[in-house]
Amino acid sequence: MQRLAAKPARNTAWHVGSVILFHGETVKIVAGVESSSVTFADQTVWVSETGDDVRPKIERHMRSLAAVELPARTFSFAQQHGLFVKRVTVRNQKSRWGSCSRHGTISLKWRLIHAPGFVDDYAIIHELMHLRQMNHSAKFWQEVENVCPDFREAERWLKAHSGLLR
Numbered sequence: 001m002q003r004l005a006a007k008p009a010r011n012t013a014w015h016v017g018s019v020i021l022f023h024g025e026t027v028k029i030v031a032g033v034e035s036s037s038v039t040f041a042d043q044t045v046w047v048s049e050t051g052d053d054v055r056p057k058i059e060r061h062m063r064s065l066a067a068v069e070l071p072a073r074t075f076s077f078a079q080q081h082g083l084f085v086k087r088v089t090v091r092n093q094k095s096r097w098g099s100c101s102r103h104g105t106i107s108l109k110w111r112l113i114h115a116p117g118f119v120d121d122y123a124i125i126h127e128l129m130h131l132r133q134m135n136h137s138a139k140f141w142q143e144v145e146n147v148c149p150d151f152r153e154a155e156r157w158l159k160a161h162s163g164l165l166r
Contacts, residue, residue: 014055024116066110100130122154
């Protein structure tokens with residue numbers, strides 16, 4: 001998949017009152033959860049602490065959500081399109097949204113959890129189509145377009161928001 005576009009970096013710290021992206025929607029960080037958990041509800045991310053930087057705690061939670069959601073979607077799409085995926089890993093890739101090995105292993109950047117569903121779907125489909133074409137030839141892009149007709153819109157979204165997803 002194409003490398004991340006050079007965009008301004010996201011804010012380094014998140015505080016109570018900060019606004020972040022989750023599944024393509026802006027959510028506000030609010031203090032008030034009694035336990036040590038992080039909870040997403042009604043365009044709000046609830047955290048227990050009000051310290052200087054709640055980002056690490058929220059990102060750990062988001063990463064664990066991505067580790068469940070992204071593989072499930074990948075295996076579902078693979079089955080729909082008659083493709084065999086051996087394994088899906090969710091990682092903190094620095095320069096790519098995803099990758100695909102010849103052996104059927106797909107790796108996805110956990111930060112895709114910030115993006116809307118159609119963008120996640122595109123990233124997954126892009127990698128799945130590499131199981132048919134291990135290149136970025138015209139035939140590859142035709143495979144992507146056949147399965148994901150709005151892929152250009154997803155690419156535009158990624159390009160416009162990549163600085164927030166690093």
